[in-house]
Amino acid sequence: MRRAIAIALTATLLAGCASADKQQATTKKTSATTSAMAGMNMAGSAVPTVNGVKPVAIRTLATAYWQDMEIQAQTMTPVSFVVFTGDGKQRLFKPPRNASFHLMVMLTDRHTHFQIPYASVWATITSSAGKVVYNDQQWPMISEYMGTHYGNNVPHLAPGSYTLKLLISPPVSARHLEYAHIWQRQHAVIEHFTWKPAT
Numbered sequence: 001m002r003r004a005i006a007i008a009l010t011a012t013l014l015a016g017c018a019s020a021d022k023q024q025a026t027t028k029k030t031s032a033t034t035s036a037m038a039g040m041n042m043a044g045s046a047v048p049t050v051n052g053v054k055p056v057a058i059r060t061l062a063t064a065y066w067q068d069m070e071i072q073a074q075t076m077t078p079v080s081f082v083v084f085t086g087d088g089k090q091r092l093f094k095p096p097r098n099a100s101f102h103l104m105v106m107l108t109d110r111h112t113h114f115q116i117p118y119a120s121v122w123a124t125i126t127s128s129a130g131k132v133v134y135n136d137q138q139w140p141m142i143s144e145y146m147g148t149h150y151g152n153n154v155p156h157l158a159p160g161s162y163t164l165k166l167l168i169s170p171p172v173s174a175r176h177l178e179y180a181h182i183w184q185r186q187h188a189v190i191e192h193f194t195w196k197p198a199t
């Protein structure tokens with residue numbers, strides 16, 4: 001099902017990250033923050049929930065460089081997003097129950113600081129015991145505050161140490177000639193991180 005959508009997608013994707021992003025950037029949009037806070041349950045827990053989802057701080061899990069491409073993986077609060085299916089419809093993807101975080105991979109040109117579209121990113125998370133706990137393609141995504149990125153919601157991870165492997169495939173767009181000789185093969189990034197959910 002997902003593969004069929006991905007084929008029909010033709011790189012046109014609208015992410016719903018903006019609503020959760022606004023919770024992270026409270027100083028930017030007061031009205032959005034106010035409406036988000038209406039759904040908060042502040043009582044009885046250290047970390048307030050919004051519509052049943054606990055906020056996750058934006059945290060960098062990995063930073064790497066590949067021929068002047070900066071590759072950065074970050075966490076944020078799990079979010080719903082929509083994917084246009086090419087027949088005038090869109091499909092809503094809600095975060096799995098108890099999802100740990102929304103994984104965002106930003107690919108950025110170090111010289112221009114533009115975020116790089118048309119690539120693809122596959123993410124694999126392995127536990128310290130060597131078990132693959134997450135293995136999925138990241139959707140090409142746009143959001144108001146995070147811009148162009150590749151992302152997906154990551155299901156529940158138990159507290160512990162993990163290895164994140166990112167497999168970056170070259171942008172498939174046409175290229176002006178300054179980009180003719182870089183980013184021509186797949187590139188892997190491997191980084192270790194510790195996951196400790198907020199309580």
Ligand SMILES: [Cu+2]
Pocket residue numbers: 015017102103104141143149150151152
């Ligand atoms: Cu996203």
